[in-house]
Amino acid sequence: MSVRHLMLRLISAVAILLLAHPAVAGGELNILSWEGYADASFVKPFEKMSGCRVSATYVGSNDEFVAKIIAGGGTYDLITPSNDTTMRLIDAGAVEPIDRNRIPSMNDFFPIFSSPPWITKNGTLYGVPYGWGIVRLLLDADAGLDKPDSLAYLWQPKLRGKVAIWDDVEAIYTASRYLGFKNTYDLSDEQLQKVKAALIALKPNIRKYWATTGEMGTLLQAHEVLAGNAWEPTLVSLRKIGRHIIDVVPKEGRSAYSDSWMVVRGAGTNACVYQWLNWVSSPKAQSLAHAVTGFGYSNAKMPAELAEADRRQYEELGMTDPNVIKTLDWWQLVRRRGKYLEIWNQVKAQ
Numbered sequence: 001m002s003v004r005h006l007m008l009r010l011i012s013a014v015a016i017l018l019l020a021h022p023a024v025a026g027g028e029l030n031i032l033s034w035e036g037y038a039d040a041s042f043v044k045p046f047e048k049m050s051g052c053r054v055s056a057t058y059v060g061s062n063d064e065f066v067a068k069i070i071a072g073g074g075t076y077d078l079i080t081p082s083n084d085t086t087m088r089l090i091d092a093g094a095v096e097p098i099d100r101n102r103i104p105s106m107n108d109f110f111p112i113f114s115s116p117p118w119i120t121k122n123g124t125l126y127g128v129p130y131g132w133g134i135v136r137l138l139l140d141a142d143a144g145l146d147k148p149d150s151l152a153y154l155w156q157p158k159l160r161g162k163v164a165i166w167d168d169v170e171a172i173y174t175a176s177r178y179l180g181f182k183n184t185y186d187l188s189d190e191q192l193q194k195v196k197a198a199l200i201a202l203k204p205n206i207r208k209y210w211a212t213t214g215e216m217g218t219l220l221q222a223h224e225v226l227a228g229n230a231w232e233p234t235l236v237s238l239r240k241i242g243r244h245i246i247d248v249v250p251k252e253g254r255s256a257y258s259d260s261w262m263v264v265r266g267a268g269t270n271a272c273v274y275q276w277l278n279w280v281s282s283p284k285a286q287s288l289a290h291a292v293t294g295f296g297y298s299n300a301k302m303p304a305e306l307a308e309a310d311r312r313q314y315e316e317l318g319m320t321d322p323n324v325i326k327t328l329d330w331w332q333l334v335r336r337r338g339k340y341l342e343i344w345n346q347v348k349a350q
Contacts, residue, residue, distance in 0.1 A: 034059065077272070096263050
């Protein structure tokens with residue numbers, strides 16, 4: 001075989017390898033997500049092994065996903081909306097179906113995250129479940145109040161000026177359950193007026209409507225408030241510094257969110273997209289993400305990657321218990337979200 005012939009064969013073999021493994025050639029991945037979902041601790045390993053460069057833009061609300069994707073506010077490959085928003089994007093044709101055969105780690109997901117209704121339409125999957133959490137109802141154990149079993153504790157006169165809740169329509173979900181409504185995400189005008197009245201009745205107890213969980217943690221740590229709602233990181237961080245915080249499990253139930261990676265329409269041709277989806281679905285990557293956010297994650301094998309103390313804490317919060325997961329009131333699409341926001345703004349303006 002001539003040297004020239006040998007060189008041609010070698011060049012051909014290299015070309016085939018590059019086509020079979022496009023990550024070697026690199027690429028770019030543009031993400032629109034919540035802060036913490038593109039942290040360097042797991043982005044850097046991905047970039048090193050894939051050759052893809054990740055660029056992230058963060059949002060502060062689910063409505064930003066809709067505004068930026070449907071209204072064309074930027075060029076993104078992947079987004080991470082929550083389960084009360086995902087169907088808006090699916091119905092608008094803004095995202096494309098997921099090829100789960102290219103994401104083998106999905107086989108290890110908790111059953112609820114295998115093909116959840118909030119990202120499935122006509123039997124087709126449009127997202128890869130990722131971070132999730134429970135809206136925790138917290139109470140300072142040193143407040144001298146009996147351990148509650150109902151959302152009604154938030155309305156106790158003893159808590160006047162000592163409650164903080166999230167500045168979000170989630171407050172409407174909470175009040176809906178407090179009032180015993182079963183159609184939380186599809187309330188009638190009459191029900192919304194009752195919810196509004198309940199939330200206005202709660203206002204004497206409200207010290208602040210918080211914007212970030214860090215803000216809620218500061219309020220509890222400084223004893224400015226004694227009760228309210230928050231995510232897991234707030235509860236965990238306070239307990240780590242020795243604060244005795246009760247994680248209330250109200251009889252009316254607790255709501256839960258699930259964020260999913262969704263592929264913006266047309267972005268599936270980007271070779272970096274499925275490499276990222278496969279990476280962030282793995283137990284290792286999700287354990288790295290948990291260390292940053294403190295959230296729950298979709299892969300049932302993720303806790304095994306955690307340090308013993310973190311794994312024990314994760315289990316104590318019920319994040320690995322299928323029975324806990326099944327009892328949660330998972331956020332759903334609110335068709336009249338504009339009306340809900342109108343009611344919430346009216347409450348705050350009172």
